[in-house]
């Protein structure tokens with residue numbers, strides 16, 4: 180991206196799944212950095228992480244770590260974001276946080292640049308990066324909303340192990356190996372064995388029977404789209420896939436639209452690739468989409484069971500567009516808008 184500014188950048192949680200993807204994406208996209216710093220816990224201090232063909236020595240996070248920083252990309256826990264986000268913002272950094280700590284706060288923009296980039300201007304030092312399922316969902320809903328209006332959304336997710344961090348990816352690999360070796364797989368990180376299984380839970384259950392992930396997807400979708408009354412409900416399921424979240428989405432639109440017109444509309448929308456020819460066995464799968472930047476959409480159908488209903492399947496890399504890439508894009512748009 181063309182800019183004369185060179186920025187000091189910090190990645191918080193640089194050893195984690197999202198933090199590592201952030202470092203890779205900053206380098207790939209030639210983000211205009213003067214200096215990139217990597218922070219993690221005390222445990223990681225002194226170790227190195229790869230960056231741009233070289234490596235960076237990890238520092239432990241502390242209150243002084245944000246002095247002189249222009250952009251602070253947070254990819255650690257909610258607690259770390261709550262504790263250090265305001266300190267980083269106070270030190271003059273634009274904080275872009277991947278946890279759920281700040282997403283629903285009134286004075287914190289929740290941004291998918293292709294959908295609501297102007298909201299970046301409203302920040303008071305902290306911008307939140309949405310949930311890894313809400314990002315691709317809103318990217319796909321936005322062109323439909325603009326073209327024909329949206330009345331109601333029902334979404335079922337097929338979420339990969341990496342969405343729960345490195346520990347579950349490792350556990351899935353160990354369980355798969357144990358099964359192949361004929362030994363008993365151990366489930367420590369997740370409440371159920373994930374290998375050879377699908378699990379409709381593992382997130383904190385809310386009182387009404389939904390869980391925290393399902394509530395996040397509904398509330399964040401409403402906030403990103405500026406549709407506080409949108410009728411939306413989610414069912415979240417963890418599947419034994421390392422990277423890449425799938426979503427089966429039913430949408431009731433205000434005006435009717437054909438499946439062909441949806442293919443054309445989404446195929447010409449930024450950040451979306453339509454792969455939709457079931458007769459040629461063309462539809463997106465997580466295995467194929469992992470490592471890609473775009474949200475892939477297929478299985479587009481009109482839903483005969485409802486008036487103006489649509490059904491579709493989407494897949495995105497939860498570590499990239501669902502997290503790290505979207506965060507880096509927010510920083511790029513903040514530069515373009517003159518916010519940093």
Ligand SMILES: NC(=O)c1ccc[n+]([C@@H]2O[C@H](COP(=O)([O-])OP(=O)(O)OC[C@H]3O[C@@H](n4cnc5c(N)ncnc54)[C@H](OP(=O)(O)O)[C@@H]3O)[C@@H](O)[C@H]2O)c1
Pocket residue numbers: 191192193194195196197198218219220221222223240253254255256257259277278279309310311341342343344345346497498501502
């Ligand atoms: N994974 C996804 O698809 C995804 C998508 C969207 C949002 N998110 C959110 O992004 C954040 C990171 O997720 P992740 O999947 O990358 O998790 P992860 O792989 O478990 O990594 C967690 C990171 O946090 C660091 N950390 C832990 N305790 C710390 C402390 N006391 N001080 C400083 N750093 C500390 C870890 O450093 P050490 O190695 O030193 O412990 C590690 O770098 C979470 O809030 C998650 O909810 C994740």
